[in-house]
Amino acid sequence: MGRGARAAVAGVAGAVLAFGLAEFVHGIYDGVPSVFTALAQGVIELTPGGFATRAIEALGTADIPVLIASMIVGALVVAALLANLRLRSGALAMLAVVGLAAVALAAVFTQPAVVAVPTVLTIAGALAAGSLVAEGILRRAGLVGEAGAPGAPEPPPAEQPASPSGQMAGVRRRDAHSGRGVRFDRRAFLALSGGAAAAGLALVGAGRFLAGSSASESTSERPLRLSDSPGERTAGRETTAARDEVANRTLPPVPEDAKLAAVEDVTPLVTPAADFYLIDTALTSPRVDRESWSLKVGGAGVANPLNLSYSDLLSMPTREVDCTLACVSNEVGGGLVSNARWTGVMLSDVLNEAGVTRETLGAANEQLVGRSVDGWTAGFRTDLAFDGREAILAFGMNGNELPVRHGYPVRLVVPGLYGYVSATKWLQEIELTDWDFDAYWIQRTWTKEGPIKTQSRIDTVSPDEELSAGVIPVGGVAWAPHRGVSRVEVSTDGGESWNEAELAAQLSEDTWRQFVYNWEASPGEYTLQVCATDGEGVTQTATERGPHGGGGTDGATGYHTINVVVA
Ligand SMILES: Nc1nc2c(c(=O)[nH]1)N[C@H]1C(S)=C(S)[C@@H](COP(=O)(O)O)O[C@H]1N2
Ligand SMILES: [Mo]
Numbered sequence: 001m002g003r004g005a006r007a008a009v010a011g012v013a014g015a016v017l018a019f020g021l022a023e024f025v026h027g028i029y030d031g032v033p034s035v036f037t038a039l040a041q042g043v044i045e046l047t048p049g050g051f052a053t054r055a056i057e058a059l060g061t062a063d064i065p066v067l068i069a070s071m072i073v074g075a076l077v078v079a080a081l082l083a084n085l086r087l088r089s090g091a092l093a094m095l096a097v098v099g100l101a102a103v104a105l106a107a108v109f110t111q112p113a114v115v116a117v118p119t120v121l122t123i124a125g126a127l128a129a130g131s132l133v134a135e136g137i138l139r140r141a142g143l144v145g146e147a148g149a150p151g152a153p154e155p156p157p158a159e160q161p162a163s164p165s166g167q168m169a170g171v172r173r174r175d176a177h178s179g180r181g182v183r184f185d186r187r188a189f190l191a192l193s194g195g196a197a198a199a200g201l202a203l204v205g206a207g208r209f210l211a212g213s214s215a216s217e218s219t220s221e222r223p224l225r226l227s228d229s230p231g232e233r234t235a236g237r238e239t240t241a242a243r244d245e246v247a248n249r250t251l252p253p254v255p256e257d258a259k260l261a262a263v264e265d266v267t268p269l270v271t272p273a274a275d276f277y278l279i280d281t282a283l284t285s286p287r288v289d290r291e292s293w294s295l296k297v298g299g300a301g302v303a304n305p306l307n308l309s310y311s312d313l314l315s316m317p318t319r320e321v322d323c324t325l326a327c328v329s330n331e332v333g334g335g336l337v338s339n340a341r342w343t344g345v346m347l348s349d350v351l352n353e354a355g356v357t358r359e360t361l362g363a364a365n366e367q368l369v370g371r372s373v374d375g376w377t378a379g380f381r382t383d384l385a386f387d388g389r390e391a392i393l394a395f396g397m398n399g400n401e402l403p404v405r406h407g408y409p410v411r412l413v414v415p416g417l418y419g420y421v422s423a424t425k426w427l428q429e430i431e432l433t434d435w436d437f438d439a440y441w442i443q444r445t446w447t448k449e450g451p452i453k454t455q456s457r458i459d460t461v462s463p464d465e466e467l468s469a470g471v472i473p474v475g476g477v478a479w480a481p482h483r484g485v486s487r488v489e490v491s492t493d494g495g496e497s498w499n500e501a502e503l504a505a506q507l508s509e510d511t512w513r514q515f516v517y518n519w520e521a522s523p524g525e526y527t528l529q530v531c532a533t534d535g536e537g538v539t540q541t542a543t544e545r546g547p548h549g550g551g552g553t554d555g556a557t558g559y560h561t562i563n564v565v566v567a
Contacts, residue, residue, distance in 0.1 A: 003143060004084055006189065010137035011083025012076050013196040018130025019075070020203030025122045027207030030287065031115030032122045034211070037283045038107035040071050041374075044281055045110070049444020053548050056329060064283065083134055087143055094131075101127050112286045112373040112426075133196045141189045211284075221273060221403065224343055224396035226314055247317035251341065254322075257505040262473035263514040266459045269507060270322075271338035273403050279327045279336060279419065281440070286373045286426045290409040295393075299432035300364035303355025310409055313393065316345045316353075321390045321413065323510040324481050326452045328418040329547045333457050333560040337479065339511050342413050343396025347385045350393060356432065358386040365432035369439060370412045370424030377439040378424045380417055381449070382432060389415045389482055390510070393427065415510035416482030418450035418555065446553035453555040454480035454540040456488055456515070456532035458562055467566045469523050475501075475516030476530065476560075484509035484535030490517035494527035495542075495559065501530075509535060521566045529559040 001009075019036060026034045044052070044067070055063050078100075086093035104123050108114060138144045226248055259269050290310045298305040321342050330336035347368075351357070356365070361382055369379040385391050391414040395402050402408045407425025414422035420441040435448075442448055456478035461467070474492075478485045484506055489498040504514040515530075533539045544558035 001186075003087065006141050007083040007087050007138060007143055008080035009189075009193045010134045010141065010143075011079040011081075011086075013137060013193040013200070014083070014130040014132075014134025015075060015079030016130075016197040016200030017133050017203075018126040018200070020200030020207070021126040021129055022122055023207035024203040024210075025118070025126075025207070027210030029115075029118060031113065032119045033108045033111035033114055034207075034284070035104050035108055035123065035126075036071070038111050039075075039104065040067060040283050041281075042107040042110065043067065043071065044283070049441075049446070052444055053446070053553060057546065057548050079134075083138065086135070086138060090144070097127055097131050110375070112288075137189065137192050137196070140185065140192060221400040224399060224401050226318060226343075249317070249319040251320040251322065254341075254507060255505060258507045258514070260475060260502070260504045260514045260516050262460055262516045263475040263477070263504075266475075267477055267514070269339065269504075269511075269514060270398060271340055273340070273397055273400065273406065276338040276340060276397075276406065277325075277327065277336045278405055279329065280425060281376055282374055282426075285404045285408075287404060288373055288409055288426055293409055293428075295410065295427060296429040296431075297350060297354045298429075299369075300434065301356060301360050301362065302365070302432055303360070304353070306350070306354045308350070310395075313345055313350075313395065313410065316349055318343055318345055319390070319392070320396075321392055321394075321415070321510070322508040323390070323413050323415045324479050324512045325413065325419055325423060326455075326479065326481065328420050328446065328450055328553055328555045330455075330556060331547060332455065332544070332556045332558045333562075334556075337455075337457075337477075337512070339507075340397050341399070342392060342394040343399075344392035344394035344410075344413065347391040347393060347412070347414075350430070351382075351385055356382075358383065361386075364434055366435045367433050367437055369429075369431045369433055369437060370422070370427055371429040371431060372424050372426045373428045374426065376424065378412075378419075378421050379433075379437060379439040379442070380414060380421050384414065384417070391415065391422075416452055418452055420446060421448075421450035441553070450554065452479070452481045453557060454478075454483070454485075454532050454534045454538065455556075455560075456485075456530040456540065457560050458490075458528055458530050460516070461528060461562055461564055463562050463564075465564050467521060467564055469521055469566050472519045472521045472566070473516050474519050474528055474530075475514065477512040478515055478530070478532035479512035480532065480534035480540075481510045481512075483538075485513040485515075485532050486535050486537065487533040488513075488515035488517075489531050489533075490515075490519070491529040491531070491559075492519060492521070492526045494561070495529050498531065523566050526564050526566060528562045528564060531559050 022035045026032050059066050082093060082096050085096060101123055105120065108119055108123065254270060293310055295308045295313065321344070323342055324337060324339040327336035365382055367379045368382040368385060369377055371377050393410050394413045395410050397403065397406055402411060407427065410427045411425040412423055412427055457476045458474055459476035460473050474490050478488045488501040488503060490501050491498050499517050501515040501517040506513050531540055541557035542559060545556060547553060547556040
């Protein structure tokens with residue numbers, strides 16, 4: 001092993017140990033963010049939009065694992081280079097470590113809920129420990145002298161004869177492989193490096209485990225109880241129960257005729273939270289403490305800026321809303337669309353409380369921006385909050401508290417809009433501003449207005465499935481949120497001819513609708529397609545285009561197409 005390679009091993013061992021220590025502290029204490037996550041998050045934020053969009057397109061949901069793998073490789077390369085720099089100059093290496101500390105600190109302080117002193121101590125301590133261990137290994141390997149002077153000549157060989165337990169501390173012997181008079185005990189070197197790296201990995205594992213177990217604690221589903229937090233606002237009112245009856249509008253159970261047996265097994269009308277698609281830029285979901293959480297409502301034309309606590313919000317009239325959420329990145333036939341029954345407070349009620357009404361809207365407050373605790377933003381036209389759609393600040397999902405991954409404690413749900421312009425999770429602030437402000441994905445080249453495109457998907461038949469002749473139910477879901485679905489047609493000949501599908505009752509104009517076409521199939525090869533028409537009579541676009549194609553990201557178009565063989 002040459003000098004450079006040995007130094008690299010020492011550097012990598014030190015780096016793994018440093019990361020391990022930092023991750024471990026993060027695991028036992030929430031106030032110290034994960035340095036690794038913070039760095040990866042920093043890379044995500046700084047990645048140019050065009051590149052990020054292409055990465056999402058090429059890698060899909062593998063984009064995050066690929067990012068993490070590249071970051072690990074990158075960090076180890078930096079550590080290896082740093083240790084080699086140390087061979088040339090201890091002072092320069094020290095400077096580089098200070099530089100790394102600065103980068104790490106800059107990254108962690110962008111994370112939500114950082115507690116400063118322990119965080120600084122953790123980063124400083126982990127880097128110091130990693131550096132010292134690397135330095136110790138370099139010395140043991142005879143790569144740097146005790147003085148560690150830059151460019152110091154190789155120290156003379158040790159006087160002591162090699163002992164049988166030559167790898168033990170303090171004992172040095174010649175390295176048979178180096179042949180350059182460098183004191184190098186290969187076994188001791190490998191044991192030390194391996195030991196440091198193993199300790200680091202164990203600490204990473206322990207830290208991740210501890211952080212994960214507290215995270216899953218907070219993601220477990222808890223039933224939503226509205227009377228839990230009556231808040232001061234209800235103090236003057238008769239009883240919480242009476243208030244519940246008057247102000248909290250619940251929906252009747254989902255009617256049976258909104259479901260079709262053939263589809264329900266494959267794609268339930270209401271998506272369980274555990275199966276609900278998940279898209280965000282957060283590597284780990286922010287864990288927000290509901291008691292200290294508050295929502296700021298302010299900006300242009302807000303006569304009465306608000307700072308609402310969780311119980312303030314729950315004491316306002318609540319309602320349940322059936323609404324399908326869709327991601328603009330969903331490919332035709334893809335799974336980034338789901339439907340839930342949300343509980344929340346009308347956005348228009350909160351705005352009214354803040355002194356904002358439809359009449360007070362103008363150019364200065366044309367846009368409503370939702371800002372997340374992690375700084376992510378989404379914006380849409382403020383008047384959509386007042387046009388009758390049930391845009392809500394949601395804290396409940398399918399009768400439970402909003403799960404952490406879906407935005408606990410409070411998120412926005414706006415019927416008819418893609419998530420990237422509207423559905424801010426971990427909501428911290430609502431700001432009214434002009435149309436010039438560009439939210440997160442708009443800064444990264446996605447289109448400014450994001451109405452959900454009419455789409456449909458076949459779920460009961462899989463591609464290249466071998467089917468037997470007879471009646472084959474071709475069913476699935478179609479959606480055009482806030483416009484509703486009025487008609488679905490199914491083709492078995494690649495769009496040459498179309499057949500009317502049977503529709504389940506529409507749960508709400510804001511949700512997807514199940515359909516089925518009971519196809520009497522005889523043997524042969526077929527191309528199945530589906531096409532939906534929205535509640536305004538507009539049929540979905542036939543042109544095949546990916547979500548990020550054409551003139552910027554605005555959603556995929558084309559018919560979901562499946563080839564099957566009937567035997
Ligand atoms: N804070 C925050 N909210 C966010 C996002 C995000 O990255 N950060 N992603 C949005 C996007 S692109 C979509 S499609 C929806 C997805 O919501 P879900 O993960 O609950 O399905 O959340 C939106 N809300
Ligand atoms: Mo999305």
